[in-house]
Amino acid sequence: MSTRRLTVAQATIEFLAQQYTERDGRQQRLVAGVFGIFGHGNLAGFGQALLQTQSDLRYYQARNEQAMVHAAAAYAKQANRLSTLACTTSIGPGATNMLTAAAGATINRVPVLLLPGDIFATRKVAPVLQQLEAGWTQDISVNDAFRPVSKYWDRINRPEQLVTSLIEAMRVLVSPAETGAVTVAVPQDVQAEAWDFPSELFSKRVWRVTRPRPDVTVLAEAAHAIAGAKRPVIIAGGGVIYSDATAALMRFVEATGIPVGETQAGKGSLPFDSPHLLGSFGVSGTPGANEIARDADVVVGIGTRYTDFTTASKTQFQNPEVVFVNINITDFDAHKHAGIPVVGDARAVLDELAELVSEYRVPAGHSARARALSNSWRDEVAVLVSDAGTALPSQASVIGVVNRFSDARDVVVCAAGSLPGDLHRLWQSRDPKGYHMEYGFSCMGYEVAGGLGAKMAAPDREVYVFVGDGSYAMMSSEILTAVQEEIKINIVLVNNHGFGSIAALSEALGSQAFGTRFKYRGEDGQLSGDWLPLDLAANARSLGANVLEPRGLNELETALKEAKSSDRTTVIVVDIDAQGRFGGSGAWWDVPVSEVSELESTRTARTAYEAARASARYHL
Numbered sequence: 001m002s003t004r005r006l007t008v009a010q011a012t013i014e015f016l017a018q019q020y021t022e023r024d025g026r027q028q029r030l031v032a033g034v035f036g037i038f039g040h041g042n043l044a045g046f047g048q049a050l051l052q053t054q055s056d057l058r059y060y061q062a063r064n065e066q067a068m069v070h071a072a073a074a075y076a077k078q079a080n081r082l083s084t085l086a087c088t089t090s091i092g093p094g095a096t097n098m099l100t101a102a103a104g105a106t107i108n109r110v111p112v113l114l115l116p117g118d119i120f121a122t123r124k125v126a127p128v129l130q131q132l133e134a135g136w137t138q139d140i141s142v143n144d145a146f147r148p149v150s151k152y153w154d155r156i157n158r159p160e161q162l163v164t165s166l167i168e169a170m171r172v173l174v175s176p177a178e179t180g181a182v183t184v185a186v187p188q189d190v191q192a193e194a195w196d197f198p199s200e201l202f203s204k205r206v207w208r209v210t211r212p213r214p215d216v217t218v219l220a221e222a223a224h225a226i227a228g229a230k231r232p233v234i235i236a237g238g239g240v241i242y243s244d245a246t247a248a249l250m251r252f253v254e255a256t257g258i259p260v261g262e263t264q265a266g267k268g269s270l271p272f273d274s275p276h277l278l279g280s281f282g283v284s285g286t287p288g289a290n291e292i293a294r295d296a297d298v299v300v301g302i303g304t305r306y307t308d309f310t311t312a313s314k315t316q317f318q319n320p321e322v323v324f325v326n327i328n329i330t331d332f333d334a335h336k337h338a339g340i341p342v343v344g345d346a347r348a349v350l351d352e353l354a355e356l357v358s359e360y361r362v363p364a365g366h367s368a369r370a371r372a373l374s375n376s377w378r379d380e381v382a383v384l385v386s387d388a389g390t391a392l393p394s395q396a397s398v399i400g401v402v403n404r405f406s407d408a409r410d411v412v413v414c415a416a417g418s419l420p421g422d423l424h425r426l427w428q429s430r431d432p433k434g435y436h437m438e439y440g441f442s443c444m445g446y447e448v449a450g451g452l453g454a455k456m457a458a459p460d461r462e463v464y465v466f467v468g469d470g471s472y473a474m475m476s477s478e479i480l481t482a483v484q485e486e487i488k489i490n491i492v493l494v495n496n497h498g499f500g501s502i503a504a505l506s507e508a509l510g511s512q513a514f515g516t517r518f519k520y521r522g523e524d525g526q527l528s529g530d531w532l533p534l535d536l537a538a539n540a541r542s543l544g545a546n547v548l549e550p551r552g553l554n555e556l557e558t559a560l561k562e563a564k565s566s567d568r569t570t571v572i573v574v575d576i577d578a579q580g581r582f583g584g585s586g587a588w589w590d591v592p593v594s595e596v597s598e599l600e601s602t603r604t605a606r607t608a609y610e611a612a613r614a615s616a617r618y619h620l
């Protein structure tokens with residue numbers, strides 16, 4: 001057997017440079033680069049390996065390990081999970097900093113490859129700097145905390161273990177059904193250890209991402225359910241977009257007339273002006289889509305996880321006879337709500353299903369009702385995004401200006417706060433890859449880092465990051481990375497002086513917006529004093545960004561023009577009217593209210609809570 005003598009880290013990097021995915025005849029690098037922050041736990045291992053193989057796999061320096069994993073996840077999301085980035089860290093805090101974003105990747109079902117350094121396999125010099133010691137075992141490190149948030153987890157204690165581990169890691173990474181965070185922890189001594197690796201390990205390897213077809217019996221059952229439907233609805237989830245099934249979905253709904261609502265991950269499945277698009281589903285959805293869902297008799301969920309936002313905490317579907325047809329690549333999701341489990345690739349299933357229901361057309365009354373509801377929502381959007389003439393613009397009107405200014409293929413990136421709900425309702429998508437929302441974990445801090453990752457995956461598209469002041473204050477560090485790499489993103493920083501979404505939720509639930517505004521401590525001992533002197537523009541400027549501070553919507557448009565024509569990352573800071581919110585999705589979200597309380601506001605909220613909760617269903 002021919003072998004190559006390499007360190008474990010060198011072998012890993014050389015191996016990764018040779019991995020490709022292929023779907024529909026197109027090949028791309030599976031791992032397009034490596035983010036990293038070096039410390040004693042990886043500089044001499046992975047650092048040295050990256051130094052000597054720079055031409056094969058580019059290294060990107062990051063500011064924060066969590067942020068770099070968000071960027072990698074965003075890269076993978078934008079690339080429809082066919083390509084991602086690896087992330088290397090030191091041991092201890094460098095490694096655990098990745099945990100939050102690892103959970104985010106796994107929850108959102110997007111691939112990221114994590115290579116945390118680990119404590120010495122030899123144990124001789126323990127405890128090393130940053131080592132967690134346990135009295136009951138030596139077979140543990142902080143990296144064990146990655147187990148519950150990883151779809152594959154391994155620790156390489158001997159060089160030869162790397163060979164089989166890497167292959168399994170790739171298998172999970174590329175699997176649409178299994179993917180998520182893949183963690184291969186490598187002890188700092190093992191990283192630098194040499195072994196005679198089989199040369200074969202370093203040949204080009206192409207991982208086929210297939211389009212599994214459904215079981216014929218189950219498919220026939222699904223077709224039968226649809227053929228008898230009087231008030232059907234389709235939920236388009238993220239799987240429609242990842243599977244590149246948007247054209248197949250369009251053909252399917254044009255043939256059948258079934259109206260479609262989109263989840264956050266599925267938004268963009270149909271263009272906003274499609275006559276078949278109802279709007280958005282669920283808590284952050286549009287009233288018409290939720291009304292149609294409420295009495296639907298057949299719900300065809302495509303590539304959806306049925307989160308509480310989509311199901312309105314299990315109150316969304318009130319037809320006692322409702323049947324679910326679940327088209328999903330993941331067995332686990334396909335079985336939710338006791339649905340007919342059509343396990344397979346969304347595109348392959350839709351094409352086959354279309355043939356079986358070719359005679360079917362939704363009743364005219366249902367179509368007419370759906371169309372009337374979506375038209376009335378479109379009219380309402382026009383009002384919501386218009387300039388209300390208030391001293392400070394509403395968030396909705398800011399969204400409207402950016403939406404009108406942006407081109408069809410541009411990408412809007414967002415994750416947490418009140419922006420995702422407003423964008424879900426108001427943003428008019430014109431391209432399946434134009435709406436990039438991380439709403440599985442809704443992790444504050446994803447926005448800027450995610451914008452960087454999305455732009456790295458789609459350099460030919462303009463990227464607009466929407467971020468609230470709270471999220472920005474939590475993690476804006478990767479602006480510096482964008483500046484360093486000359487990767488240009490546009491950041492619209494919407495300032496309402498605090499955690500506005502939580503303030504609104506808190507008020508609705510009788511907790512009086514407690515602890516949500518960015519204020520000094522006042523004389524009453526609460527956070528009721530003056531506003532904090534947070535200078536977001538100065539902060540962004542300090543990271544090397546071009547910063548613009550428009551006053552009002554006209555200046556915002558001028559700022560967007562300047563940002564677009566610039567080749568530098570630009571942060572546009574917009575103060576908005578914190579009270580200028582709108583609501584009314586008609587869907588309920590289960591957030592429990594205290595059962596007993598000394599506060600009248602809480603007691604009132606509890607009464608409303610109990611009434612709403614009564615309509616939550618099991619779908620068994």
Ligand SMILES: Cc1ncc(C[n+]2csc(CCOP(=O)(O)OP(=O)(O)O)c2C)c(N)n1
Pocket residue numbers: 416417418419441442443444445467468469470471472496498499500501502
């Ligand atoms: C990491 C993280 N911590 C806490 C939360 C809970 N949370 C959701 S939105 C939010 C406030 C976000 O504030 P900001 O970015 O200013 O947006 P706004 O709510 O004002 O629109 C918080 C604390 C979260 N989603 N992620």
Ligand SMILES: [Mg+2]
Pocket residue numbers: 417468469470494495496497498499500501
């Ligand atoms: Mg805010």
